[in-house]
Amino acid sequence: MEGMSTSLAKLQQALTVEARRNYPNLQGQTARFADFVCEQLAILRLTLMPNPSIRARLSQLADGFARYEALTPPERATLIDGLLGLMPYLSGPRAEVALSAPTGMLNPADASRLASRVREQAPEYARQQTPRPAAVQPAAPQPQAPAKGAAPRAAKPVAGEGLDQAVQWVKGVGPRMGETLAKLGILTVRDLIGHYPRTHLDYQSRTKIRDLKVGEKVTVWGTVRKVEAFSPPRKPNMSIMSVTITDGSGSVTARWFMGKANRFQLEQFKKRFPVGGQVLMSGEARHDEYQGRLFFDRPELELLGEGGEEDSDSLNVGRIVPVYPLTEGLHLKGLRKAMHTALDTFGPLIKETLPQEVVSRCELIGRREALAAIHFPKTMAEKELAHRRLAFEEFFWLQLGLAFRRAQLRKTTEAIALPANGELTNKLLETLPFTLTGAQQRVFDEVRADLASAEPMNRLVQGDVGSGKTVVALLSLLVAVENGYQGALMAPTEILAEQHHKKFVEWLTPMGIPCALLLGKQGKRERNQYLKAIASGYTPIVVGTHALIQESVEFQNLGLVVIDEQHRFGVKQRATLRTKGRHPEVLTMTATPIPRTLALTMHGDLDVSVIDELPPGRKPIQTSWVTGKGRKSAWELVRKELSIGRQAYIVFPLIEQSEEMENVRAATEEARTLQNEVFPEYRVGLLHGQMASDEKEAVMRAFRDHELDILVATTVIEVGVDVPNASVMVIENAERFGLSQLHQLRGRVGRGADQSYCILVTSASSEATKQRMQVMVATNDGFVIAEQDLKLRGPGEFLGTRQSGLPDFMLADLAQDTALLEAARKASFELLASDPDLARNPHVKAELYRHFRSNLGFLGIG
Numbered sequence: 075m076e077g078m079s080t081s082l083a084k085l086q087q088a089l090t091v092e093a094r095r096n097y098p099n100l101q102g103q104t105a106r107f108a109d110f111v112c113e114q115l116a117i118l119r120l121t122l123m124p125n126p127s128i129r130a131r132l133s134q135l136a137d138g139f140a141r142y143e144a145l146t147p148p149e150r151a152t153l154i155d156g157l158l159g160l161m162p163y164l165s166g167p168r169a170e171v172a173l174s175a176p177t178g179m180l181n182p183a184d185a186s187r188l189a190s191r192v193r194e195q196a197p198e199y200a201r202q203q204t205p206r207p208a209a210v211q212p213a214a215p216q217p218q219a220p221a222k223g224a225a226p227r228a229a230k231p232v233a234g235e236g237l238d239q240a241v242q243w244v245k246g247v248g249p250r251m252g253e254t255l256a257k258l259g260i261l262t263v264r265d266l267i268g269h270y271p272r273t274h275l276d277y278q279s280r281t282k283i284r285d286l287k288v289g290e291k292v293t294v295w296g297t298v299r300k301v302e303a304f305s306p307p308r309k310p311n312m313s314i315m316s317v318t319i320t321d322g323s324g325s326v327t328a329r330w331f332m333g334k335a336n337r338f339q340l341e342q343f344k345k346r347f348p349v350g351g352q353v354l355m356s357g358e359a360r361h362d363e364y365q366g367r368l369f370f371d372r373p374e375l376e377l378l379g380e381g382g383e384e385d386s387d388s389l390n391v392g393r394i395v396p397v398y399p400l401t402e403g404l405h406l407k408g409l410r411k412a413m414h415t416a417l418d419t420f421g422p423l424i425k426e427t428l429p430q431e432v433v434s435r436c437e438l439i440g441r442r443e444a445l446a447a448i449h450f451p452k453t454m455a456e457k458e459l460a461h462r463r464l465a466f467e468e469f470f471w472l473q474l475g476l477a478f479r480r481a482q483l484r485k486t487t488e489a490i491a492l493p494a495n496g497e498l499t500n501k502l503l504e505t506l507p508f509t510l511t512g513a514q515q516r517v518f519d520e521v522r523a524d525l526a527s528a529e530p531m532n533r534l535v536q537g538d539v540g541s542g543k544t545v546v547a548l549l550s551l552l553v554a555v556e557n558g559y560q561g562a563l564m565a566p567t568e569i570l571a572e573q574h575h576k577k578f579v580e581w582l583t584p585m586g587i588p589c590a591l592l593l594g595k596q597g598k599r600e601r602n603q604y605l606k607a608i609a610s611g612y613t614p615i616v617v618g619t620h621a622l623i624q625e626s627v628e629f630q631n632l633g634l635v636v637i638d639e640q641h642r643f644g645v646k647q648r649a650t651l652r653t654k655g656r657h658p659e660v661l662t663m664t665a666t667p668i669p670r671t672l673a674l675t676m677h678g679d680l681d682v683s684v685i686d687e688l689p690p691g692r693k694p695i696q697t698s699w700v701t702g703k704g705r706k707s708a709w710e711l712v713r714k715e716l717s718i719g720r721q722a723y724i725v726f727p728l729i730e731q732s733e734e735m736e737n738v739r740a741a742t743e744e745a746r747t748l749q750n751e752v753f754p755e756y757r758v759g760l761l762h763g764q765m766a767s768d769e770k771e772a773v774m775r776a777f778r779d780h781e782l783d784i785l786v787a788t789t790v791i792e793v794g795v796d797v798p799n800a801s802v803m804v805i806e807n808a809e810r811f812g813l814s815q816l817h818q819l820r821g822r823v824g825r826g827a828d829q830s831y832c833i834l835v836t837s838a839s840s841e842a843t844k845q846r847m848q849v850m851v852a853t854n855d856g857f858v859i860a861e862q863d864l865k866l867r868g869p870g871e872f873l874g875t876r877q878s879g880l881p882d883f884m885l886a887d888l889a890q891d892t893a894l895l896e897a898a899r900k901a902s903f904e905l906l907a908s909d910p911d912l913a914r915n916p917h918v919k920a921e922l923y924r925h926f927r928s929n930l931g932f933l934g935i936g
């Protein structure tokens with residue numbers, strides 16, 4: 075969890091620094107600020123499931139940052155301001171944990187700490203916005219404001235022992251460097267040692283320039299021949315920097331294409347790598363198609379002898395050297411030296427934190443050894459071992475924490491046992507027009523086992539669109555009814571509630587079981603009738619929207635609540651629904667597939683069941699990808715489908731808030747053009763975000779009832795809306811959507827027995843777009859797509875090989891380390907099973923608290 079707040083703090087710091095520098099789109103020396111932000115936002119969007127308005131705002135901002143380079147400084151300022159304002163709501167997995175747990179877990183202290191941090195920075199930021207004199211200073215050192223990101227911690231003096239001593243105790247770290255380190259949140263020796271390298275450079279094995287090969291990761295060493303840094307006259311918003319070196323065997327150029335840099339920055343670059351200087355260049359050689367030769371694209375570049383040190387400095391040359399995330403005024407070599415000294419001096423104080431049994435069973439190296447090797451490995455293999463050990467630990471503490479909390483909750487939460495006798499469920503299974511898929515059966519069995527036990531259920535059912543969650547929901551509700559209780563299903567919109575109700579009535583009527591429906595828009599009489607029937611217990615099953623949780627709704631005996639599309643509801647709404655019975659069980663469902671690693675990380679204290687099989691006979695949606703030129707063929711396909719009585723969706727992406735009106739106008743325009751010029755013979759409807767919700771529902775209903783042939787939509791069409799007659803979807807500007815989002819959208823078609831189609835239209839055809847679109851074309855499996863999405867959007871240049879970037883972790887990589895996560899989860903669960911209160915492992919318990927208390931307080935017990 076630590077990593078999350080660190081990562082948010084880093085994001086925040088980056089935003090503030092960028093503002094302070096007058097929006098150069100630079101991060102550190104060479105990386106693009108906007109790339110970093112986009113990446114962080116992508117990660118946040120992938121891992122966060124806060125309320126929909128925050129999500130929507132996040133994607134708007136992401137769109138903005140994707141175009142950051144093309145924006146004017148005031149526009150950039152607005153974007154940054156917007157994101158800073160959102161920071162307090164982005165407390166990450168915590169927010170998610172809070173949402174998915176039965177009781178509110180969001181630690182208010184934590185949220186307010188984050189919020190006050192933002193407030194603290196706000197005035198500072200406002201000051202920075204006043205125009206500066208033209209001569210841009212290199213962000214003047216803050217007078218006596220040491221820790222930007224870490225201000226709250228820095229305020230409290232560090233007076234610990236051993237590893238908890240102030241970092242100034244490390245020989246060679248003076249007060250000034252101490253202050254600089256504090257900017258990175260490094261206050262103690264422990265913090266310093268925990269500041270892992272973002273990558274390593276292997277200077278042991280140098281390659282001759284002559285022997286360079288495309289795609290190989292190597293290091294070359296040479297003399298600077300030429301250095302350039304300029305903005306192309308035609309593209310003033312861009313800057314190009316390059317360094318050409320030679321080593322006697324040949325020469326090679328390193329290049330950076332960057333956002334706008336000011337003249338001062340360009341000069342700085344040239345000064346850093348003077349002609350004649352010795353440099354190490356490390357990266358992957360690429361082929362330059364225009365010049366027909368190899369070059370390095372944004373390699374790691376290091377000037378030897380920088381800072382007046384000897385070239386032969388053994389910490390910097392001839393071995394595998396660490397590269398650290400830095401900050402203003404902190405130099406790599408100084409930090410390397412400090413780190414080395416710290417490990418030398420304090421290494422013996424580093425203690426094993428994991429149970430010895432876990433260390434040996436999981437074949438991990440010791441903690442002390444691992445920390446030494448993560449910084450200064452002797453071989454790359456040793457680095458891997460260190461990495462494995464430390465990543466394991468990150469997973470282990472998280473999983474143990476979640477499991478521990480869950481165990482404590484179980485002890486304090488009452489629950490009813492609902493053993494199934496099969497009386498009603500079997501009857502339903504007999505009358506259904508289909509048999510359950512294996513996956514549905516398995517998931518229902520899992521739910522049934524939870525219900526039968528006296529412990530509170532804490533289960534999330536994940537199933538791709540169309541996997542058949544509704545019938546599993548009904549079966550579960552019937553188990554409650556078999557036990558003499560009522561069951562309720564809550565859906566996020568009226569359309570969805572109506573849809574569920576219709577299905578339920580269809581299935582329940584033959585069994586003679588009544589089912590009530592509660593909607594906000596209902597007339598008083600209808601509503602009162604239902605309310606009476608619910609209060610008296612006459613209707614054992616109730617479907618509804620938020621209307622279910624209004625005060626006037628009283629159940630006779632509520633035993634189970636199923637929440638569909640759980641992330642669409644707030645913690646409070648769900649908690650209220652629970653209060654409608656004495657201790658009703660809660661089952662949540664979602665159609666948003668997330669990779670197992672993310673699921674375990676975000677819902678580690680939930681049981682997750684996956685319906686990973688579609689009902690038989692479904693034809694996979696045929697997906698194709700065209701660029702703008704191919705749009706004609708898309709219209710032809712739409713026309714063909716319409717001509718045989720089917721319906722179509724045409725989707726436009728969401729555009730930023732500031733342009734929303736324009737966007738609506740554009741979509742309205744598009745809809746009109748489509749109606750008048752492209753499809754005059756068909757009925758075209760329009761759905762966009764500016765419409766009132768009853769207007770939206772009316773349009774959706776018209777489409778459902780086939781009063782419209784084509785639905786043009788600007789916003790995401792409701793998840794779960796089932797119009798089986800819609801057989802084709804065209805998605806415009808598909809490159810703007812995340813893969814998972816595209817998949818969700820695409821799921822609106824392919825719901826009937828006939829072949830359905832999805833056409834992705836992109837305006838760009840970059841390599842990244844191509845790769846992403848090909849994933850969509852290649853598979854219909856939401857989980858595969860989610861995993862690809864995670865991989866493709868994963869770590870980028872800025873984070874380098876320190877990968878992950880995933881908020882939670884410093885080293886662990888959720889896209890790669892699945893097996894390690896499973897091992898850590900297993901080990902932590904086993905430990906807790908054998909020692910539920912950790913009474914026999916006091917040092918493990920202490921370490922667990924140390925990990926969580928400061929950031930999360932969620933253990934808050936004992």
Ligand code: ADP
Pocket residue numbers: 508509510511514537538539540541542543544545665689690794796
């Ligand atoms: P989702 O998981 O997206 O909510 P639904 O529950 O709406 O999916 O199911 C999609 C469609 O598949 C519905 O029309 C449903 O009746 C049907 N269905 C569900 N289970 C099966 C099955 N085992 N065999 C055939 N059809 C099924």
Ligand code: MG
Pocket residue numbers: 543544638794
């Ligand atoms: Mg559904």
